[in-house]
Amino acid sequence: MKQVIVVNEALGLPPGKMAAQVAHAAVGGLLNAPRDKQAGWLQAGMPKVVLRCGSQDELFALAEQAQAAGLPVMLIRDAGRTVVEAGTPTCVGIGPDEISRIDAVTGSLKLMR
């Protein structure tokens, strides 16, 4: 079991801002998941991986693929008071779910640096 959070790197979010957005996705993804996936992930130590994609189109495409695959999905839009325009999608939480099921959608993405 794991959870991945994919960030749109093209936004160039400052690190503190990005961390808050990733945390929104992690918490929201957990709350969106069915009870058995929540429990399995907690027992596994709640592993999380932060990945990156290169555009908003790519972010939307990943969210759609994950949804179609039946994975828990949590797309985060920024409130937009400071860094980016209001409503800008910043990242998407995928999972918690089985590692192989998540890798089928995000397996080609690189780690966020």
Next chain:
Amino acid sequence: MKQVIVVNEALGLPPGKMAAQVAHAAVGGLLNAPRDKQAGWLQAGMPKVVLRCGSQDELFALAEQAQAAGLPVMLIRDAGRTVVEAGTPTCVGIGPDEISRIDAVTGSLKLMR
């Protein structure tokens, strides 16, 4: 209601690593909180603020103050496979709890950039 996550800035964590640690603290803090605080925070839209402190000693002192004040506290130690030594404390989640109760502990800290 809000939750803050305080990061030890002195570690110089790479942004992606920091985001994962902050997400651990956010999820762990939520799970550590009593049911009524969980519910109040969810209803408020789960506001999160990422702050910074300058040393491990300061991080520990904040965690202790928050614990003494009866706030939900989640100290995160890195598994340490890559960037920092195993077991290094990276950040602490404080809350969810009432804004004034959290500000009494973290009110003087600056936003993580």
